[in-house]
Amino acid sequence: MTDFHQSLRERSAKLNLVGLWEIVQSVEGGGAQSFKPHIWHWRDLRPLLIDAGKHISLEEADRRVIILSNPGAVHRHHSTNTLYVSCSIYNPGEKASVHRHTPNASRFVLEGSGGYTTIEGEKCTMSRGDLIVTPNGTWHDHGNEGDAPVLWVDVLDLPLVENFGSSYFEFDYRELPAGASNSAEPIARKYQTVSRPDEYSRDVYGVGGLVPTFLEHVRGRSRGTPMFVYRWTDTHAALNRLRDYAGSPYDGIILEYTNPANGEAVTTTMSFQVQLLRPGERTQAHRQTSSTAYCCIEGSGTTTVGDRVFEWGPNDMFVIPSWAPHAHANGSTAKDAILYSVSDIPALKRLGLYREEPA
Numbered sequence: 001m002t003d004f005h006q007s008l009r010e011r012s013a014k015l016n017l018v019g020l021w022e023i024v025q026s027v028e029g030g031g032a033q034s035f036k037p038h039i040w041h042w043r044d045l046r047p048l049l050i051d052a053g054k055h056i057s058l059e060e061a062d063r064r065v066i067i068l069s070n071p072g073a074v075h076r077h078h079s080t081n082t083l084y085v086s087c088s089i090y091n092p093g094e095k096a097s098v099h100r101h102t103p104n105a106s107r108f109v110l111e112g113s114g115g116y117t118t119i120e121g122e123k124c125t126m127s128r129g130d131l132i133v134t135p136n137g138t139w140h141d142h143g144n145e146g147d148a149p150v151l152w153v154d155v156l157d158l159p160l161v162e163n164f165g166s167s168y169f170e171f172d173y174r175e176l177p178a179g180a181s182n183s184a185e186p187i188a189r190k191y192q193t194v195s196r197p198d199e200y201s202r203d204v205y206g207v208g209g210l211v212p213t214f215l216e217h218v219r220g221r222s223r224g225t226p227m228f229v230y231r232w233t234d235t236h237a238a239l240n241r242l243r244d245y246a247g248s249p250y251d252g253i254i255l256e257y258t259n260p261a262n263g264e265a266v267t268t269t270m271s272f273q274v275q276l277l278r279p280g281e282r283t284q285a286h287r288q289t290s291s292t293a294y295c296c297i298e299g300s301g302t303t304t305v306g307d308r309v310f311e312w313g314p315n316d317m318f319v320i321p322s323w324a325p326h327a328h329a330n331g332s333t334a335k336d337a338i339l340y341s342v343s344d345i346p347a348l349k350r351l352g353l354y355r356e357e358p359a
């Protein structure tokens with residue numbers, strides 16, 4: 001480095017300026033991508049959740065969750081550059097108060113029965129494998145009416161929304177008292193009153209290709225799906241019906257959960273998918289500009305990410321950062337393996353930033 005380089009660097013640094021020639025590699029070589037591929041095993045995570053359930057009150061954290069913190073993240077609550085993944089535990093009788101926020105959010109149920117999320121007046125009960133979507137701007141509160149803890153995985157687009165400087169949470173929920181006239185003052189409530197029939201989402205949207213024309217398909221202040229619950233029995237049956245098709249060379253029999261009113265992804269930013277890797281199936285490697293969070297729902301296998309090999313079984317979770325080549329394999333020649341995944345593909349496509357290629 002010449003004296004001139006040195007003095008320019010010092011003069012610039014004092015003014016919070018930097019010459020591109022100092023950092024051209026990081027600008028033109030992928031930017032600020034520090035996120036790592038990483039796996040979190042259920043055998044490690046579950047005991048922590050159970051202990052958190054015993055010793056951390058719901059009030060203390062608002063939501064009692066443990067976050068999957070990427071080892072390359074600057075902000076400890078970021079699982080990838082755009083996704084936040086956490087696990088929640090609700091003890092019998094617990095209720096988490098209502099709020100809404102600009103990030104899109106979701107639950108995928110792992111363990112226990114009797115859990116529910118009430119979204120825009122619909123009480124969505126939960127069983128293992130159910131996907132519950134709370135598109136941004138929808139009021140939601142949670143609880144557990146069962147007699148054992150309920151555990152689920154949450155995925156939010158919080159890091160993406162934070163990077164846009166647009167993450168806002170609201171807690172001041174109000175509704176009209178029962179029987180009040182429309183001119184009455186709404187009153188503040190900690191939980192929503194259920195105002196929709198049980199299984200509203202499934203009754204209204206449960207047959208693909210048929211949508212009632214006499215109902216509104218915008219629910220809450222949201223552009224996401226009006227179908228809030230996707231039942232595991234339906235998902236599993238759909239995977240099974242397609243098992244003899246060739247499927248994707250990169251992902252096997254893979255399905256995307258869609259908004260039944262317009263066929264798009266269920267949120268404006270995140271795509272939710274589920275894939276069946278048939279016994280002995282090994283996929284080819286590809287890479288995408290999107291990042292993805294996975295959770296194994298059934299069976300066991302491996303995912304190779306660059307030079308790392310993740311071995312997964314039920315409830316293990318892993319993340320694949322942007323542009324990392326990856327391929328999956330079902331580890332069994334007798335049993336199915338099923339992966340649930342969430343990516344930021346819709347956000348990237350809307351911004352014209354999505355690319356994918358074989359690797």
Ligand code: GTQ
Nearest residue numbers: 063065086105142154156
């Ligand atoms: O359960 O509503 O992990 O709003 C982060 C934000 C869970 C929730 C999280 C949330 C929730």
